[in-house]
Amino acid sequence: FVVVAGPGARLRISYIPRGIFEGQPFIIQPKVEIIDLSGNVAAGDSFSEVTAQVFTISIPSSTDNLVGNTKAIVKGGRAEFTDLQLSGLMLQRRRYNLRFSRTGLEPAYFDNLMFTDESEVELAFCSMGNYDGTWNTTTRSSWLPSSPPCPGMRSCVNNSVSAMSSTAATLYAGLPFLMQPQICTQFIIGRQRIVIDYRNTSMFISAALVSNGTESTFPNCSDRGSFIRNLSGNNTAEFKPPGSASFTDLRIWKGLGSTYLIKFSACNLDTGASNGTRPQLPVPSKSLLSDTFEVVSGSPAAIILLEQPSTESGGSLFSVQPRVQVLDYGQNPAQSGLIVDAILTIWSNTSAGSQPLLGTSSLAVSRPLGMVDFTNLKIDQPTTAGYVLTFSVQDECCNFSRTTTTSVFNVSRGPAFRLVEALTPAGVTSVLPFATQPVVHIFDQQGALVQNSEDLVVTASLNLQDAVVEQILSRGPSRLDFGLTSMKLVHVECFEASGELYLIATMSFDWMDPNFDMLNRTYVVDSKLFKWLSPPNGSLVEIQSIQSSGAVFWRHAQVNGSEVLVLANQFEEIVNTVSSGTAADGSFEIMGTYVTNSSLYLFENNRLVLKDRVLTQGAADVQTFQIKDKTYIAIANSRNDESSTITNTPVYMVNSSDLTMSPVWNSVVTKAAVDWTQFQVEGVVFLAVAERFDASMGSFATLSSVYAVKKNGLVLFQRIPTFGAIKVISLYAQARVLLLFANSVAGNSSLVVYEYLGGKLVLAQTVVSGLWSISDLDQFQTSNTLWLVVTCSSGDSAPAIILYTMPLTACSSAVCPSFSENRRYLGLGEIQHVSYFKGGSAEFLFLQGSWDAHYILFDGSAALSGNKAVKSKGGIVNYTDLSIDKAGQNYSLTFSAQHLTVAGGRFNVAVGAISRLQVLVPASGGVGGAALAVQPVLALTDSAGNLAGGHRAHQ
Numbered sequence: 001f002v003v004v005a006g007p008g009a010r011l012r013i014s015y016i017p018r019g020i021f022e023g024q025p026f027i028i029q030p031k032v033e034i035i036d037l038s039g040n041v042a043a044g045d046s047f048s049e050v051t052a053q054v055f056t057i058s059i060p061s062s063t064d065n066l067v068g069n070t071k072a073i074v075k076g077g078r079a080e081f082t083d084l085q086l087s088g089l090m091l092q093r094r095r096y097n098l099r100f101s102r103t104g105l106e107p108a109y110f111d112n113l114m115f116t117d118e119s120e121v122e123l124a125f126c127s128m129g130n131y132d133g134t135w136n137t138t139t140r141s142s143w144l145p146s147s148p149p150c151p152g153m154r155s156c157v158n159n160s161v162s163a164m165s166s167t168a169a170t171l172y173a174g175l176p177f178l179m180q181p182q183i184c185t186q187f188i189i190g191r192q193r194i195v196i197d198y199r200n201t202s203m204f205i206s207a208a209l210v211s212n213g214t215e216s217t218f219p220n221c222s223d224r225g226s227f228i229r230n231l232s233g234n235n236t237a238e239f240k241p242p243g244s245a246s247f248t249d250l251r252i253w254k255g256l257g258s259t260y261l262i263k264f265s266a267c268n269l270d271t272g273a274s275n276g277t278r279p280q281l282p283v284p285s286k287s288l289l290s291d292t293f294e295v296v297s298g299s300p301a302a303i304i305l306l307e308q309p310s311t312e313s314g315g316s317l318f319s320v321q322p323r324v325q326v327l328d329y330g331q332n333p334a335q336s337g338l339i340v341d342a343i344l345t346i347w348s349n350t351s352a353g354s355q356p357l358l359g360t361s362s363l364a365v366s367r368p369l370g371m372v373d374f375t376n377l378k379i380d381q382p383t384t385a386g387y388v389l390t391f392s393v394q395d396e397c398c399n400f401s402r403t404t405t406t407s408v409f410n411v412s413r414g415p416a417f418r419l420v421e422a423l424t425p426a427g428v429t430s431v432l433p434f435a436t437q438p439v440v441h442i443f444d445q446q447g448a449l450v451q452n453s454e455d456l457v458v459t460a461s462l463n464l465q466d467a468v469v470e471q472i473l474s475r476g477p478s479r480l481d482f483g484l485t486s487m488k489l490v491h492v493e494c495f496e497a498s499g500e501l502y503l504i505a506t507m508s509f510d511w512m513d514p515n516f517d518m519l520n521r522t523y524v525v526d527s528k529l530f531k532w533l534s535p536p537n538g539s540l541v542e543i544q545s546i547q548s549s550g551a552v553f554w555r556h557a558q559v560n561g562s563e564v565l566v567l568a569n570q571f572e573e574i575v576n577t578v579s580s581g582t583a584a585d586g587s588f589e590i591m592g593t594y595v596t597n598s599s600l601y602l603f604e605n606n607r608l609v610l611k612d613r614v615l616t617q618g619a620a621d622v623q624t625f626q627i628k629d630k631t632y633i634a635i636a637n638s639r640n641d642e643s644s645t646i647t648n649t650p651v652y653m654v655n656s657s658d659l660t661m662s663p664v665w666n667s668v669v670t671k672a673a674v675d676w677t678q679f680q681v682e683g684v685v686f687l688a689v690a691e692r693f694d695a696s697m698g699s700f701a702t703l704s705s706v707y708a709v710k711k712n713g714l715v716l717f718q719r720i721p722t723f724g725a726i727k728v729i730s731l732y733a734q735a736r737v738l739l740l741f742a743n744s745v746a747g748n749s750s751l752v753v754y755e756y757l758g759g760k761l762v763l764a765q766t767v768v769s770g771l772w773s774i775s776d777l778d779q780f781q782t783s784n785t786l787w788l789v790v791t792c793s794s795g796d797s798a799p800a801i802i803l804y805t806m807p808l809t810a811c812s813s814a815v816c817p818s819f820s821e822n823r824r825y826l827g828l829g830e831i832q833h834v835s836y837f838k839g840g841s842a843e844f845l846f847l848q849g850s851w852d853a854h855y856i857l858f859d860g861s862a863a864l865s866g867n868k869a870v871k872s873k874g875g876i877v878n879y880t881d882l883s884i885d886k887a888g889q890n891y892s893l894t895f896s897a898q899h900l901t902v903a904g905g906r907f908n909v910a911v912g913a914i915s916r917l918q919v920l921v922p923a924s925g926g927v928g929g930a931a932l933a934v935q936p937v938l939a940l941t942d943s944a945g946n947l948a949g950g951h952r953a954h955q
Contacts, residue, residue: 006036008045008077010106017084017098019187019194020115021281025068025083027116027187027194032072032079032100032108041077048102050079054086054113055097065089066098074102086115116187116282121196123205123266123288126184126244144291145177145262147251150299150398151329172298173252174329176233181207183237183245183264185284197243201281205245205264207235209252212259212292221267230254231262232330252295253330260295264288297335297370298328300393300402306371308389308406310711314382315414315445316683317359319711322374324391324404326365333370340365340372340393344379347386347408355387356380360759365393375717376759378682380446382411414444415454415683419895422876424905430887430912431944433866433880438904440877440895445682449875456897458877461838462864462884463783463892463903469858473803476825477847477854482540484851487525489832492848495556496839497563497603501532503540504565504608506551523550523573523592529608535842535857543606549573550596557624559631560656563603564611566633568619572596593641594618600633602659611659617647625678626898627685627709630654633661634676634687639695646671646696651687651714665713671695671702679730680899681737681756685709686717688739690725700724700745706761718761720754727777732901733786734810738764742790744774751777751790753819767804767819780836780845783892783903784808788819789845791831801825801834801847808903828854862886862909864893887911887946912942 012033019027032050034042054066067087072079079100086096095114101107125143149156149172183205186193206221209231233249240246252260265287307323322342326334344357359376366372372391379387386408394401420441427435440458442450450456482489482505490506506527529544550571557564573592598616601608618639625632631654637647649670652661672693679686687707694702703719724745731738737756743749750769754761772793780787788804804819811817833848843861847854866881877895884891886909893904918939925933940948 005040005042005044005077006038008034008042008105009037010035011050011100011102011108012039013100013108013110014078016110017113018116018189019120019196020086020113021196022089022115023085023087024197024281025085027196028189029081029084030098030100030110031081034074034077034079034102034105043077045077046075048074050074050100050102052081052084053099053101055099056094089115118282118285120188121282121284122186122188122193122286123264123284124184124186124193124195125288126182126195142291143179143181144293145171145181145250145252146179147172147175147298148178150395150400151175153398156397171252171293171295172328172330173254173295173332174232174298174301176249176251180247180250181262181264181290182247183288184243185239185266185281195243196281198239198245198281199241199243201239202268203266203281203283204236204238204268205247206267207231207237207247207250208263208265209260210263212261215261215263215287215289221265251330254295254332258294259292261292262290264290295330295332297332297367298330299395299398299400300326300334300338301329302327303340303391303393303402303404305391305404305406309377309409311409312379312411313414313444313683314411315378315380315417317376317378317681318374319684321377321710322389322391322406324372326370326372326393326402333368334365334393336365336367336370338365338393338395339363340391342374342377343390343392345388345390346383347388349385357389378445379411382413382446384410386410413448413451413454414446416442416450416456416875416897416900417445417683418443419458419897419900419902421893421895421902421904425882425893425907428884428891428907428909430909430942430946431883431885432912433883437879437882438893438895439879440872440902442872442875442877442897442900450872452874455872455875456900457869457871458895458897459869460864460879460882460893460895461868462862463781463894464843464858464861465888465890466782466784468861469782469785469787472856472858472860473823475856477801477828477845477856480540480853480855482530482852488850489848489853490551491553491833492846492853493554493556493565494835494837494846495563495565495603496841499841501535501839501841502603503530503532504528504546504554505530506548506554506567523571525549525551527551527554527567531606535844535855544608546601546608550592552619553621555622555624555633557631557633557654559654559659562659564631564654564659565601565603565608566622566624566635567599567601568616568622568635569596569598570594570619570638594639595641598622598635600654600659600661612661614652614661614663620672620674621676623676623678628898631656632664632678634678634689636673636675636689637670638672638674638692646694647673649673649689665709668705668707668714668716670705674726675728677728677730677739679732679737679739679756687714688720688728688730690722690728690741692722692725704728704741706739720761723748723750726774729777729779731779731786732899733806734808734903736811736816740767740777740788742774742777746773749774749792751788755816764816765818768802768821772798775831776833778834778836778845780838781808781894783890786819787822789834789836791834791847793830798826799828799830801828801831862888862891884909885944887942887944911946911948912944914940914948915943916941916945918945 012035014033015031017026017030034045049071052070065088068083068085072081098110098113185196185198187196230253232251232253237245237247266284304325309318312318328334342361344355358378363372389406392403422441423439425434425438444450487507492505507525526545527548530540550569552570553568555566597613598619600612602611616635617637619635620638621636623634633652637649648667650663650667653664671691673689674692675690677688689705691702691704700723704722704725706718707714708717722741723743725741726744727742729740739754742751749771751767753765755764774792777790786806790802793799802824803822805822806819807817829849831847831849835846843858845856863885865883870877889908890906892906895902918941920939921937923932923936
């Protein structure tokens with residue numbers, strides 16, 4: 001038999017409504033069934049109507065807020081609603097009752113009807129189809145921004161060049177994304193996601209660029225300022241038909257060097273929507289994140305001119321070298337590897353084409369700042385018509401060329417570049433002025449005589465003859481006794497004034513002496529000024545004590561004809577618990593500061609007079625140097641009171657009027673600076689500083705610095721790797737410019753030579769390595785040889801003085817001579833400092849130890865007399881009264897002016913007219929009537945004592 005459903009008795013809701021949004025049809029529309037008393041669907045019931053009504057729970061009366069087709073026709077016992085929606089309730093957080101009824105049947109109720117809240121919706125990336133009146137949006141699981149390589153292009157113009165934006169996780173800044181993001185809203189039902197039509201809503205989407213890993217903390221809708229950080233374009237989008245929020249011009253602005261993502265957050269455009277024109281829908285609480293990506297440098301969009309030449313000198317390196325920065329479309333440094341070319345033209349005659357520009361005029365863009373620093377540009381040909389430099393970069397991918405041009409600048413005749421002995425002495429007789437006096441020409445780099453404004457004082461000096469020096473060095477050093485007992489020498493400076501020789505010494509107590517009185521230990525130790533009477537046989541006479549604390553170095557200079565000395569004080573003693581007797585346990589403590597004053601003194605009337613003080617930090621050394629007619633002082637600051645070796649080090653200029661010191665240029669940051677030197681190349685002055693130790697890294701391995709002196713100050717030129725540097729000196733060997741660093745760390749010390757080639761310093765030679773320690777070095781020249789003198793220890797207890805020599809011969813860069821060891825002196829004790837001194841009264845090597853000193857006097861050499869310092873006129877130097885006292889062969893002169901030197905040709909000096917009869921061996925041992933036992937020997941000499949060996953006719 002068959003059992004069929006009974007007549008309909010009541011209604012039952014088979015699908016409850018879900019996805020209730022203001023002003024939109026329910027995402028899941030309700031379905032209602034007609035059932036009999038046993039719950040069976042009355043399938044035979046058709047064509048009747050079921051009516052839907054909504055009630056407020058707290059107000060049991062129906063409302064008119066349920067819109068759409070509220071009546072559904074029953075088919076086969078079931079009624080399906082299609083477009084029910086709530087409207088005008090403004091998302092009130094209350095429950096509603098949905099009632100379904102049909103005449104004669106018991107109604108059905110759904111008493112938990114509520115608007116969907118923010119936890120049930122989420123944002124998603126969407127892909128839009130052609131809108132045809134129906135909702136056909138699909139969603140995407142992710143979105144990754146990408147950018148074109150060039151404006152308006154999707155790929156490189158040149159197919160052989162890889163497109164710069166081809167990788168999946170990189171982005172080039174400044175250009176709009178190729179695919180702009182579109183945001184949809186989804187309703188969440190378990191694992192199912194259903195796209196919701198959010199058109200005409202009060203919600204908008206904000207986009208923000210955030211660093212990977214920070215997306216959970218910021219920004220939120222209240223952080224409006226954060227949304228624009230490095231994200232350009234309109235970073236907000238409203239929902240518009242067909243129901244998505246579409247961005248149109250987003251791009252990344254800057255932001256290199258990190259991994260990013262774009263965070264999309266839903267926010268309310270207005271609150272309440274009281275005018276009813278914007279239905280208020282739930283705002284998803286969870287932000288939407290793009291895939292992660294990196295921002296990298298893109299195509300060049302502009303060249304920014306940062307520094308440019310002004311008025312320059314022909315043949316000299318620009319005093320201000322050009323500096324440009326290449327930026328991409330996001331104002332980031334452009335890609336590395338791009339080449340920037342510099343092209344020189346005449347401003348008033350561009351049709352003449354490019355002009356000769358010397359130096360490296362094509363350079364690659366450097367990271368990380370996209371800078372191009374030209375270092376060695378110069379122009380040979382002067383002009384007053386005006387030059388301009390044009391800088392260009394070619395982007396092969398985009399086939400673009402970007403350019404920028406300097407302002408007009410002129411190039412004047414250059415400064416002195418080269419000395420040439422135009423006329424070598426000839427017809428030289430001892431004592432008498434040369435029959436043919438030397439003539440020296442001063443040329444600029446174009447090979448023209450310098451103009452009067454560039455005239456220099458050129459000094460002639462007689463070169464030591466190599467054979468004579470070899471004989472003198474073979475005798476070894478002589479000792480000079482300072483008469484010290486409880487004191488140690490720290491440094492001795494030699495100088496000459498009014499034809500007399502002086503020594504000034506800084507001293508300290510010997511704290512390691514076991515017999516030394518502990519109660520006298522102090523840093524407050526006077527410096528001593530001595531006069532050296534008739535060197536080498538004369539004694540030292542103390543003439544003045546100069547009070548100092550922690551003094552380490554004196555340095556002599558001449559300023560406008562005055563003799564000045566600069567004192568470097570390293571430490572100022574403030575509290576001494578020993579000398580005051582306050583140490584309770586018998587120990588001693590000295591407290592003070594490395595921030596103290598170093599001083600400048602004037603030497604006049606055999607006395608030093610204080611003229612000025614400057615603040616220094618652990619001063620370890622002081623150097624003086626000349627640039628044209630001005631005197632500069634560089635003090636090596638080595639440390640501060642916080643045990644940091646990183647200090648600011650200024651350079652001072654001595655004011656010639658009152659002998660005060662004023663800082664010039666900019667201070668430079670140094671790490672345990674211990675020495676300075678100066679050299680000049682192609683019209684540019686360079687300062688090199690030896691930096692010994694990096695306390696922040698606890699390492700002797702650091703970089704010593706070389707700075708170029710520019711119009712706007714000291715500009716870093718190059719850093720040289722050093723290991724415990726203690727000394728730096730510069731040398732001129734023929735046309736070569738050399739820079740020597742002495743590295744001294746116990747058991748691992750070396751001496752290295754750098755040469756200026758091709759606009760930079762390159763390693764030329766490691767003279768020696770593996771020494772136990774090096775304490776100092778200096779140099780001097782003879783007629784054919786360059787000498788280095790190094791004080792060192794070849795073992796833990798084997799102090800030595802090593803002399804190295806290098807022939808002074810012209811060379812090509814490939815086969816230039818190098819230094820080799822000449823001789824060693826042992827057994828002199830520990831030598832702390834070495835210095836070469838050449839003055840009018842004496843010429844010697846000074847070797848200073850801890851208790852005494854030694855010297856090698858270059859005696860027996862000929863003397864050059866006359867006016868040796870002559871100022872040029874129109875680039876020509878005419879000497880008038882030079883003479884040499886001793887006859888001999890193969891003499892030569894060296895002419896020097898500032899950094900320029902030239903060795904002259906060779907000439908001989910003949911014996912002068914016979915004017916003396918000199919007894920060489922007196923007679924002795926005579927007995928009347930018998931021959932003398934010792935017969936007399938006599939010599940015929942000229943007025944200078946030169947033997948007239950060629951004269952045989954005199955009786």
